[in-house]
Amino acid sequence: MYQLSDTIIAVSSPPGGVRVIVRISGPDAFGLVEQIASPPISTKGSGICSGRLQVGSDLRLDARLYAFSAPRSYTGEDVVELHVFASRAVTETLVEDLLGRRARAAGPGEFTARAYLNGKMDLAQAEAVNEVIVSGNRLQLAAAEKMLTGQLGETTAAIRAEILNCLSLIEAGLDFSTEDIEFLSPARAAEMLAGIQSKLEELQSTSIGCEEVADLPCVCIAGAPNAGKSTLLNALLGSERSIVSDSEKTTRDVLAGSLELAHSRCILFDCAGLVQEPADILDELSRQAAIQAIQTSDVVVFCVDLSKKDYSEDLQIRGLIEGKPVVAAATKSDIPGADSVGRRCDRLNDMFCAGFLAISAKTGAGIGSLRGLIDGILLGLSGASSARTAVGLSAPVHDGVTLTARHRQAIAEAINNVTEAAAEIGTGDDEVAAMMLQAAYEALSEIEQTHLDDQVLERIFSRFCIGK
Numbered sequence: 127m128y129q130l131s132d133t134i135i136a137v138s139s140p141p142g143g144v145r146v147i148v149r150i151s152g153p154d155a156f157g158l159v160e161q162i163a164s165p166p167i168s169t170k171g172s173g174i175c176s177g178r179l180q181v182g183s184d185l186r187l188d189a190r191l192y193a194f195s196a197p198r199s200y201t202g203e204d205v206v207e208l209h210v211f212a213s214r215a216v217t218e219t220l221v222e223d224l225l226g227r228r229a230r231a232a233g234p235g236e237f238t239a240r241a242y243l244n245g246k247m248d249l250a251q252a253e254a255v256n257e258v259i260v261s262g263n264r265l266q267l268a269a270a271e272k273m274l275t276g277q278l279g280e281t282t283a284a285i286r287a288e289i290l291n292c293l294s295l296i297e298a299g300l301d302f303s304t305e306d307i308e309f310l311s312p313a314r315a316a317e318m319l320a321g322i323q324s325k326l327e328e329l330q331s332t333s334i335g336c337e338e339v340a341d342l343p344c345v346c347i348a349g350a351p352n353a354g355k356s357t358l359l360n361a362l363l364g365s366e367r368s369i370v371s372d373s374e375k376t377t378r379d380v381l382a383g384s385l386e387l388a389h390s391r392c393i394l395f396d397c398a399g400l401v402q403e404p405a406d407i408l409d410e411l412s413r414q415a416a417i418q419a420i421q422t423s424d425v426v427v428f429c430v431d432l433s434k435k436d437y438s439e440d441l442q443i444r445g446l447i448e449g450k451p452v453v454a455a456a457t458k459s460d461i462p463g464a465d466s467v468g469r470r471c472d473r474l475n476d477m478f479c480a481g482f483l484a485i486s487a488k489t490g491a492g493i494g495s496l497r498g499l500i501d502g503i504l505l506g507l508s509g510a511s512s513a514r515t516a517v518g519l520s521a522p523v524h525d526g527v528t529l530t531a532r533h534r535q536a537i538a539e540a541i542n543n544v545t546e547a548a549a550e551i552g553t554g555d556d557e558v559a560a561m562m563l564q565a566a567y568e569a570l571s572e573i574e575q576t577h578l579d580d581q582v583l584e585r586i587f588s589r590f591c592i593g594k
Contacts, residue, residue, distance in 0.1 A: 130203075130240065133158065134232035135224050137217060138207070138593035146217045148208040149593060150224065151237055155204040158227050159191065172198060179208065181223045187212060201237055202244030234592050248279045249573065278533065282570045285325050289544070289570070292318045293563040296556050312551055315559075319548040322566075326541045330534070343504055345385065346395040346419050348447065349429035350439050354457035354487055358429065359383070359396035361487035362497065387501040395419050420447055425503050427453045427496070432470050432484060433461035437477055444478060451503050454478065455496060460486040532572075539569040 133152030139145065150158060164180040172195050179187045190209040199205040212220070225231060241247050295310040302309070310318075347355045363383045385394040397416035420426055426447050430440045456474055459467050467484050474482045483499065485492030529537070543566035550559035 130243065133229040134236055134240075135221060135229050136232035136237070136593040137221065138237075141214075144211060146210050146212050148210070148217070148221060148224070149205065149232075149237060150208070150229070151199070151201045151203050151205045151232075151240060152229070153204065154228050155206045156193065158224055158229055159193075159206045159208070161227055162223065163191075179210070179220065181220050185216070185219060187216070187220065197244070197246075200246065201240040202246045203240060232592060235594055236592075238594055251279065278529070278573065281329060282573050285322060285329075285540075286567055286570050288318070288322050288325075289563055289567045292322065293560060293567065296551075296560045296563070300556055300560065312554070315551045316548055319544055319551065323541060323544045323548070326537055326544065330537050330541070342384075343390075343392045343424040343507065344395060344419075344422060345392045345425045345427060345500055345504075346397060346423035347427045347429060348397060348416065348420055348443070349457075350431070350443055353429040353431045353440075355396050355429050357487040358427070358455070358457060358485070359394060361490065361493050362394060385500075387497055387504070390501055390504040392425075392500070392504060395423065417446065420450070423450065424507060425453065425500060426450045427455055427500070428480075429455050429457045430474060430478075430482070431458050432456040432467065432474070433458045437474070441477065451507070452480070453496065453499050453503065454480040454482045455492075456482040456484045458486060458488075459484040459491060460489045536569050536572045540566040543569060 131153065133150065133154040135148065135150050137146060138149040139147040162179050162181060164178050164186070173193055175191050175193075177189060177191065179189050181187060187210050192207040192209065194200070194205040196203045196205075208220070210217070210220070221231075238247075242249060242251075292310075292315065296315065298309040347359055349355055362385055383394050385392050397419040428444060428447060430437065434440075454474070456471050462470055471482050471484050474480070483492055483495055485496055487493065543562045547559040547562035547566065550556070550562060
């Protein structure tokens with residue numbers, strides 16, 4: 127499937143950008159670039175240099191060259207990246223010129239496939255690269271990055287070591303079955319297998335599928351600066367996810383966390399306060415990020431400071447929230463006197479034509495009711511009959527690892543084999559138990575396997591985009 131002796135080329139930057147990156151990997155990577163660099167530029171060794179590329183007889187491009195010598199590169203091979211500022215037509219001309227010089231176009235995911243085949247990463251990490259690329263929200267990106275660090279490989283490697291230890295003791299007993307030596311008693315074997323099964327089941331139950339993270343509904347907390355949004359985010363998540371300050375404009379970016387509710391789960395966003403007249407570029411960028419978060423959300427928690435007297439700014443902000451289910455939250459209800467909270471809420475209800483829920487993130491008043499309102503809307507959006515599946519009810523994303531469908535299948539197979547091995551130990555058939563443990567070990571090995579059938583590799587990397 128993959129010919130590592132070839133030198134491959136592809137555009138590795140997304141379309142529409144100003145800067146174009148052409149990536150070259152393989153034994154002739156340096157030689158190809160040296161042929162078109164004018165004046166000659168040495169790409170031997172790793173480094174960065176600037177120069178011009180001579181494409182054909184009449185096209186010259188200013189370029190920045192990034193050279194990485196094997197094995198200290200992404201693919202483990204000689205790699206050169208050409209960074210140029212060029213149009214699509216010029217880029218195509220450059221690539222066509224390179225392809226005519228002992229190189230071929232890279233297939234989908236071939237750069238990452240080479241990194242895997244050259245031992246630069248295990249298979250789970252290679253799959254994580256694609257999850258990073260296709261991430262549709264920040265929580266999905268965080269989960270993919272966690273998988274990229276190799277956490278899944280480390281976890282399964284530790285479990286495989288336990289399986290191998292138990293297997294070696296059972297096989298030692300089989301080898302010396304005619305001797306009066308007991309390497310592993312049935313009771314101890316059953317105890318070891320129970321521990322292994324427990325760890326596998328914990329890995330399965332505390333993880334979440336990549337597709338589940340991508341499909342989680344998004345709930346955005348929006349409102350004017352200093353409306354109590356960050357404090358509310360922390361109160362709902364039960365952790366100090368966002369910095370809280372009495373000063374306005376503390377939050378400049380969109381912060382996110384996984385919110386577990388009674389019947390559903392979602393990604394909860396806290397975005398910067400929506401200012402009507404940005405004072406500087408930071409205000410403008412923060413405003414754009416907040417508006418984008420609102421547009422991509424499924425539900426908006428609209429916060430209004432109940433202790434304020436002038437709500438003209440809030441009325442303008444409410445106009446930005448169109449076509450979304452809205453939960454109206456009157457924040458900071460602990461500041462006005464208890465006798466005036468109801469009266470103030472009635473005023474907000476009249477002004478905004480909405481039913482405001484008085485809450486205080488500081489005291490916790492109304493937070494439970496707010497969670498219930500969000501939960502109810504999410505259930506309604508997904509359909510009550512299938513809501514538990516549609517909104518991904520399971521363990522919190524940040525507590526476990528992220529698994530692909532292939533990972534989950536391998537873990538389920540390992541659990542079944544360990545279960546059968548324990549049953550065979552109970553009946554005294556150690557030989558069959560050893561076979562089942564060997565199968566469990568091989569099933570887990572497939573998660574980070576270094577030698578897989580070409581068809582399996584093709585199926586995995588075909589989901590990648592070209593140039594990655």
